[in-house]
Structure formats: structure tokens, C-alpha cells
Amino acid sequence: MPSPVVPTTIPLLLGGPLVLAFGVVLLGLAAVGAVTWGAAAVGLLSAVAAAALATRVYRRDAADVATYLQSLGDAAGTVPVPEKLSPTARLLAASASRTHGEWLERGDRLRAGLEANEQILEALHDPLILIASDRRVTLANMAARGLFGDRMADRDLAATLRNPHLLGAVDAVLAGGASRMVEFSLPVPVERVFEARVKPFRRDGTTIIILTLHDITAIKRSEQMRADFVANASHELRTPLATLLGFIETLRGPARDDAEARDRFLGIMQDQSGRMSRLVNDLLSLSRIELDEHTxxxxxxxxxxxxxxxxxxxxxxxxxxxxxxxxxxxxxxxxxxxxxxxxxxxxxxxxxxxxxxxxxxxxxxxxxxxxxxxxxxxxxxxxxxxxxxxxxxxxxxxxxxxxxxxxxxxxxxxxxxxxxxxxxxxxxxxxxxxxxxxxxxxxxxxxxxxxxxxxxxxxxxxxxxxxxxxxxxxxxxxxxxxxxxx
Incomplete structure (x- = not known):
């Protein structure tokens, strides 16, 4: 470890004028006969020696404190104050140690907060993407990376999402526009529909885009499923229902007392009822499968x-x-x-x-x-x-x-x-x-x-x-x- 640089200007600036002033006083007293010239000389030499000793003690304490401060800077945690320090140096070192510990604690809290925020973003079910002012992706959470791949960061958003409506909304918000909502679909591997929310975050004159994607495939498919079920059921059930109604009308009328016709008609009616049951079951099964197809x-x-x-x-x-x-x-x-x-x-x-x-x-x-x-x-x-x-x-x-x-x-x-x-x-x-x-x-x-x-x-x-x-x-x-x- 290199020796710390200890400043010597402080004792020189403080001790020099004091010694000079003391020497002028002694010379004045010797001039008026209050003290002998020898005593004045001895006093002046003593003052110079005392100033030199104080400077040496200061430099030693300053070097010890500087060494301790450097050890604080190199260490990952707190460092105990050495026992060999002088009382004055120990006081300075203890104060520095307390300040260093407070900064370490504050840094730990900041790091823990950042890690917690990152973990929250990673754990979000919906994809979240942060976009810089140049439309470059700066952050993508795990859901986004799972959807678009791990190579999103530091690339233009258009390299991952090529939907013109979504890119247009991002560009409009980056240009100063308000938040936007856009629906778009991803065709592969199975078509999925997303609602994209483009929200600006402005700080220090810079705009950052927070892009969140919400999967609304199930909602869209439920709507389509209801429409398809009504259309398909009404079309496919019309023929067997007409057959059933016709035979019921015949059995209640001309064939009321015809046992042979009744048995034959009931067999046909059973077949048509079974066909309708299978049709409804297949339609419901198909609807359930389509609802979960994207997962x-x-x-x-x-x-x-x-x-x-x-x-x-x-x-x-x-x-x-x-x-x-x-x-x-x-x-x-x-x-x-x-x-x-x-x-x-x-x-x-x-x-x-x-x-x-x-x-x-x-x-x-x-x-x-x-x-x-x-x-x-x-x-x-x-x-x-x-x-x-x-x-x-x-x-x-x-x-x-x-x-x-x-x-x-x-x-x-x-x-x-x-x-x-x-x-x-x-x-x-x-x-x-x-x-x-x-x-x-x-x-x-x-x-x-x-x-x-x-x-x-x-x-x-x-x-x-x-x-x-x-x-x-x-x-x-x-x-x-x-x-x-x-």
C-alpha cells in the first residue's frame, strides 16, 4: 500500500506566525531591559523547538489517520480504530468510521431497493419493456424475454416488434404525445392478441417509454367463440331438430296408433338426438381447446x-x-x-x-x-x-x-x-x-x-x-x- 500523502501546510501556517510573534515580543522585552538577550534567545529557540515538535506530532497523527481512511476506502465493511493512535487521532478516526458506516448502510439500502425493484419487474406476469429516447430497449423483464427472445436489450424496438401501429404509437409518445393504447397480434407459434400500453416517463428533460403488454387472447377468443357457437349450432342443429319435430308431429297425428311406424320413428329420433348431443359436445370441446390454444x-x-x-x-x-x-x-x-x-x-x-x-x-x-x-x-x-x-x-x-x-x-x-x-x-x-x-x-x-x-x-x-x-x-x-x- 503506498504511503499516504500528509499535508504540512497547516502547522506551518499556524505555527510560523505564532513563533514570529513570540520572537518579536522577546526581542522587544530584551530591548527595554525586561529580559536579557540570552534569555530572549533561549525563549525563541524553545518556541521554534516546540513548533517543530508540534508539527512532527501533527504529521504523525495525520499520517495515521490518513492510513486508516485509506483502509476504510479499501475495505468492503467497517474497520476497527487502531489502539496505537493518539487520543486526537482516535477521535478523528472514530468520526470517520461512523460516517463510513452510515454511507455503507445507506448504500446497502439503496442496493437492496434496486434489487427488490428488479425482482419485482422480473416477476411481473405481463411483459414490460423500457425504451430510451432513441427507441432503444434498455430493459426487458423475464416475461418479455420469454416472448421475444433474450437479445432485446440495446437494440432498436423495431428489431423485435415490427408492428407498424405499435411503433407509430411509441414514436408519437417519444415526440411528446400522451399515453397510447394499441392492440396488435403475434401470429406465431399460435396467434396471440395483446393490448400494448405506451406510457411516457419524463425526467431531467429526457423521455423514457414504459411499454407494457397485456395478453387479451382469451378475451378475444371468448367473444369469437360465442359468435361461432351460435352460428355453428344454429346451422348444424337445424336439420336434426327439423327431423325430430317432423316425427313428433307424425307420431302425435297419423301414426298415433301405428306401432310399427312408432318403433321405426323412435329409432330415427334417437339417432338424431344422439347426433345433436355429439355435435354440442364437440362444439363445447372445440371451444375449450381454442380458448387455451395459445398456452x-x-x-x-x-x-x-x-x-x-x-x-x-x-x-x-x-x-x-x-x-x-x-x-x-x-x-x-x-x-x-x-x-x-x-x-x-x-x-x-x-x-x-x-x-x-x-x-x-x-x-x-x-x-x-x-x-x-x-x-x-x-x-x-x-x-x-x-x-x-x-x-x-x-x-x-x-x-x-x-x-x-x-x-x-x-x-x-x-x-x-x-x-x-x-x-x-x-x-x-x-x-x-x-x-x-x-x-x-x-x-x-x-x-x-x-x-x-x-x-x-x-x-x-x-x-x-x-x-x-x-x-x-x-x-x-x-x-x-x-x-x-x-
């Missing part, structure tokens, strides 16, 4: 176990038409990220459709496989990712193949639309509601997966769902691969 599931699901349950539930229905259900599940199939109930609904809908539309005395094949981005591995367990796949992570595929009449290529893009039917008459005859594939599509979207449809007219169709492998399983596979490589 990806976080659970883990064993697709092999789910597939076995779906096959067991439909075996009797398939056996009635002498249709065999063949399930192929590879060993050690990794779990997927998903909701087990919804994935069970996906497989049941696909298998049920295959059983409905395949020929009698044929086979419906359900095959599960691990899908790697580049393929490779045993051909029976790993298949290449289909063309157009943009995921780098492994996935699990579940394909359902039938031996039906097949579907013409022109119909394939519209199969997942609500109430779209290739053959409406046959679909209604088989009890279909026209919502099964729409439900499948929205569940797969929620799981951030993919649905592909392949069909050859006269040979049959294959519906394949691709679902991402659970994140924990991907990490474990990576570690195992690293260990084996080592």
Missing part, C-alpha cells in the same frame, strides 16, 4: 400408453366390422410434452375416423416412432422429419393408416375446417359431426406440433401427428451422447 402445455405424456388406451376403447367398434387394429410402439419411446387427456382425444378421433371410413375386413394401423431432424438410427424406430419441418429437436410421431377409399388431393387442405365433409351424406350416415379433425388440429397447435395428411384414392389415407419430445428427455439424451463420445 402451451407443460406436462409430460406417455404417448405409447395413451395409444394403447385408445385402441382398447375402440376395439369392439372395429370388431363389429371385422376390422383389425394393429398398434406398433417401439421400445423406450421418450415422453412428449403434452396434456394426456387432449392427446387421448387426438388419437381416439383419428382411430375412430379410420374405423368409420376403412373397408370391412381390413386393417387400421397405428404406428408410433421417434423422429430425428436428420433421420438415422434403426429404421423401425426412427423416421426422417417430414419435408418442411423447421424444428431442430426430436419429436414423436403417431400415424393412423386406413384402407378406405382415400381422399382426393383437392380436399386435403380443407379437411381440418369446421364442418367440412368430403361426402356429407356418408359422414352424417356414419354419425360424424364434421368437427373431429378441427379438434385434432387445434390440440396439435396447442402442443406446438404438426399434422400431416397423405391419401391415395382407392388405397386409403394416413394421418400423422408430430409432437415434441419432453425437454428434460432431450437434455438427458444430449448428456448421454456427450458421455458416450467422451
Amino acid at each position: 402451451a402445455p407443460t406436462g409430460r405424456a406417455d404417448l405409447g400408453r395413451i395409444a394403447r388406451g385408445a385402441v382398447a376403447a375402440l376395439e369392439l367398434k372395429a370388431a363389429a366390422r371385422r376390422i383389425r387394429l394393429r398398434l406398433d410402439v417401439p421400445d423406450r419411446l421418450p415422453p412428449v410434452t403434452g396434456d394426456e387427456d387432449q392427446l387421448a382425444q387426438v388419437l381416439q378421433n383419428l382411430i375412430d375416423n379410420a374405423v368409420k371410413y376403412t373397408r370391412d375386413d381390413t386393417e387400421v394401423r397405428i404406428a408410433l416412432a421417434l423422429v430425428e431432424p436428420g433421420g438415422g438410427g434403426p429404421a423401425s424406430a426412427v423416421v426422417p422429419l417430414p419435408a418442411g419441418g423447421r424444428r431442430a429437436a426430436p419429436m414423436v410421431s403417431a400415424s393412423v393408416s386406413d384402407c378406405g377409399e382415400g381422399i382426393a388431393r383437392m380436399h386435403l387442405p380443407r379437411l381440418t375446417e369446421r364442418f367440412y365433409r368430403v361426402d356429407p351424406a356418408r359422414s352424417r350416415q356414419l354419425g360424424g359431426t364434421g368437427l373431429g379433425l378441427a379438434i385434432v388440429k387445434h390440440i396439435v397447435n396447442r402442443h406446438r406440433g404438426r399434422l400431416t395428411i397423405e391419401s391415395d384414392v382407392g388405397r386409403g389415407s394416413t394421418f400423422t401427428v408430430f409432437l415434441p419430445v419432453a425437454a428434460e428427455e432431450r437434455v438427458a439424451d444430449t448428456r448421454r451422447a456427450g458421455g458416450s463420445a467422451a
Whole structure:
């Protein structure tokens, strides 16, 4: 540690004039004979010696205090006052120690307050972004980084959010305008609607923008869901309701006493009532799925176990038409990220459709496989990712193949639309509601997966769902691969 610099001007400025004044007095007394010249000389020398001693003591105390102050500056906390200091130096050092401790305590409080504020901002459920006067992002909380990525800071807002209405509102507020509210949507991975609040914070002539985003997807979808439910229900329920009303009127009139007609009509009425019940249940199910579609599931699901349950539930229905259900599940199939109930609904809908539309005395094949981005591995367990796949992570595929009449290529893009039917008459005859594939599509979207449809007219169709492998399983596979490589 370098020696502290001790100022010597203070004792010189104070001691010099005192010694000079004392010397003038002694010389005056010697001149008038009050004291001898020798005594005056001795007194003057004594005064000079005393001044020199006082200066030396001051420099020593000042050096000790300066050393202690430097140790306070270098230390992270308080430093005890050394016992070797003189009383005067100890008094100065104690005062400095108290002041230093107060500053440390104040600094700790300020740091704790800043950390608490940062933690509060990080814990906010809604995304929050601070934007500087040059439209540069200075802070983005965890919710914002999770939505737009970790590279938002120190970049122009337009590099992350390209919505012209939102950017226009930010520019207007930066130019001195009042707070603004803007609605905008993010189309990927699943469309979400946000309400953005752009609020200025002005300090020392500088404007900072506080941008908060509030997810109103559920509200918007609820509004659309009510409108769609009324429109779809009124359209699709009209035919079975008209049928029921017609048969009820006939039974109460001309067929009142006709037992044979009554039994036949009651059977038809039961079929139509069942169709309406299935339609309402499917509409409600689809509405619930669409409401949560923007929120990806976080659970883990064993697709092999789910597939076995779906096959067991439909075996009797398939056996009635002498249709065999063949399930192929590879060993050690990794779990997927998903909701087990919804994935069970996906497989049941696909298998049920295959059983409905395949020929009698044929086979419906359900095959599960691990899908790697580049393929490779045993051909029976790993298949290449289909063309157009943009995921780098492994996935699990579940394909359902039938031996039906097949579907013409022109119909394939519209199969997942609500109430779209290739053959409406046959679909209604088989009890279909026209919502099964729409439900499948929205569940797969929620799981951030993919649905592909392949069909050859006269040979049959294959519906394949691709679902991402659970994140924990991907990490474990990576570690195992690293260990084996080592």
C-alpha cells in the first residue's frame, strides 16, 4: 500500500506566525531591559523547538489517520480504530468510521431497493419493456424475454416488434404525445392478441417509454367463440331438430296408433338426438381447446400408453366390422410434452375416423416412432422429419393408416375446417359431426406440433401427428451422447 500523502501546510501556517510573534515580543522585552538577550534567545529557540515538535506530532497523527481512511476506502465493511493512535487521532478516526458506516448502510439500502425493484419487474406476469429516447430497449423483464427472445436489450424496438401501429404509437409518445393504447397480434407459434400500453416517463428533460403488454387472447377468443357457437349450432342443429319435430308431429297425428311406424320413428329420433348431443359436445370441446390454444402445455405424456388406451376403447367398434387394429410402439419411446387427456382425444378421433371410413375386413394401423431432424438410427424406430419441418429437436410421431377409399388431393387442405365433409351424406350416415379433425388440429397447435395428411384414392389415407419430445428427455439424451463420445 503506498504511503499516504500528509499535508504540512497547516502547522506551518499556524505555527510560523505564532513563533514570529513570540520572537518579536522577546526581542522587544530584551530591548527595554525586561529580559536579557540570552534569555530572549533561549525563549525563541524553545518556541521554534516546540513548533517543530508540534508539527512532527501533527504529521504523525495525520499520517495515521490518513492510513486508516485509506483502509476504510479499501475495505468492503467497517474497520476497527487502531489502539496505537493518539487520543486526537482516535477521535478523528472514530468520526470517520461512523460516517463510513452510515454511507455503507445507506448504500446497502439503496442496493437492496434496486434489487427488490428488479425482482419485482422480473416477476411481473405481463411483459414490460423500457425504451430510451432513441427507441432503444434498455430493459426487458423475464416475461418479455420469454416472448421475444433474450437479445432485446440495446437494440432498436423495431428489431423485435415490427408492428407498424405499435411503433407509430411509441414514436408519437417519444415526440411528446400522451399515453397510447394499441392492440396488435403475434401470429406465431399460435396467434396471440395483446393490448400494448405506451406510457411516457419524463425526467431531467429526457423521455423514457414504459411499454407494457397485456395478453387479451382469451378475451378475444371468448367473444369469437360465442359468435361461432351460435352460428355453428344454429346451422348444424337445424336439420336434426327439423327431423325430430317432423316425427313428433307424425307420431302425435297419423301414426298415433301405428306401432310399427312408432318403433321405426323412435329409432330415427334417437339417432338424431344422439347426433345433436355429439355435435354440442364437440362444439363445447372445440371451444375449450381454442380458448387455451395459445398456452402451451407443460406436462409430460406417455404417448405409447395413451395409444394403447385408445385402441382398447375402440376395439369392439372395429370388431363389429371385422376390422383389425394393429398398434406398433417401439421400445423406450421418450415422453412428449403434452396434456394426456387432449392427446387421448387426438388419437381416439383419428382411430375412430379410420374405423368409420376403412373397408370391412381390413386393417387400421397405428404406428408410433421417434423422429430425428436428420433421420438415422434403426429404421423401425426412427423416421426422417417430414419435408418442411423447421424444428431442430426430436419429436414423436403417431400415424393412423386406413384402407378406405382415400381422399382426393383437392380436399386435403380443407379437411381440418369446421364442418367440412368430403361426402356429407356418408359422414352424417356414419354419425360424424364434421368437427373431429378441427379438434385434432387445434390440440396439435396447442402442443406446438404438426399434422400431416397423405391419401391415395382407392388405397386409403394416413394421418400423422408430430409432437415434441419432453425437454428434460432431450437434455438427458444430449448428456448421454456427450458421455458416450467422451
